[in-house]
Amino acid sequence: METNQTLRLFIVCFLLHSLPSSSSLSTKNIITDRDALLALKACITHDPDILLAKNWSTSTSVCNWIGVTCGVRHHRVTALNISYLGLTGTIPPQLGNLSFLALLAIDDNNFYGSLPYELAHLRRLKYINFNYNQLSGNVPSSIFNISSLQELRLKHNRLSLMVNVSGGGLNLMSLDLSENSLEGEIPSFISECKQLQFLNLSSNNFRGGIPKEIGNLTKLKTLSIFLNKLEGEIPQELGNLVELERLLLLDNVHLTGHIPSLLFNISTLWQINLTNNSLTGDLPHNMCSHHHQAAVLKILQLSFNQITGTIPYNLWQCRELAIVSLSYNPFRGRIPRNIGNLTKLEKLALGGNNIIGRYLIESINNII
Secondary structure, eight states: OHHHHHHHHHHHHHHHHHSOOHHHHHHHHHHHHHHHHHHHHHTEEEOTTOHHHHHSOTTSOGGGSTTEEEOTTTOOEEEEEOTTSOOEEOOOGGGGGOTTOOEEEOOSSEEEEOOOGGGGGOTTOOEEEOOSSEEEEEEOGGGGGOTTOOEEEOOSSEEEEEOOOSSOOTTOOEEEOOSSOOEEEOOGGGGGOTTOSEEEOOSSEEEEOOOGGGGGOTTOOEEEOOSSEEEEEOOGGGGGOTTOOEEEOOSOTEEEEOOOGGGGGOTTOOEEEOOSSEEOSBOOTTTTOSHHHHTTOOEEEOOSSOOBSOOOGGGGGOTTOOEEEOOSSOOEEEOOGGGGGOTTOOEEEOTTSEEEOGGGGTTSSSBO
């Protein structure tokens, strides 16, 4: 009996001594972080100020390296910000080992090559900013499966393909893929990102129509899809974007049809730019007819379309209007006298129309 008890005590003591201590685990993990950052350093081919070459040294703690922030509790790397350093290089897959990383910013450098799919291993990541680099290839669909991700900024790169994913980006609040070479139709999964407040897909090669499902993004404040190759009509469903502030759909020359009247029921919308499309029909007669929108709309740009009819009388009731561009449309009729009520008007563009009554607005500067 005594022998069995002694044996049990021996086994327990052996197991306790065999388990790594929390300090040794922490040391091992910070070494993993260090090795991941050293892999990044090894991929840098040009460091103009020799910052990483001098500072990222194994003789000092990772947490003291330039651009690195560590958490107080676990002493792990939680943020990596090496923006605006003029670095040239590639992004190694080892960055996917920074398992506590919440912020990753390398914007305004010269990183090139593809985005490693291993970034999807960063389950705590909330913010990615790779703006203004030379990254190419696909936008890895796995990135959108990071459930914690709230902001993804990939503006001004050379990315060419965006693969559709299912159930991704559920907590994404800001998505900027502008100024790339993305092709095909706008991915349908974007309309599932119900937390989106900012969506910028401008200056790409997207084709097809604007998905009506974007109208499900009821928290959206900015929708920017200008300078693409979109076609078809502007969906009426965009009128469901009850918090929308800016709508920028200019320079899609095959965008046709009428301007949805429901847009002018959105009480928060202060900028509408639909310049240089192929829109037709009359302007909606409910423009500025609602008190809330009449107090909000500041910029209305509809030049270079095929919009006909007269300019609605209600338009001049939007007392906050600062910029109105309606030039080069076959408008007809007279300019209403109540345009004189627009005391904040800075620019009024009416050239290339069949409108008469210019003498009514001679007192307003910046008439084009």
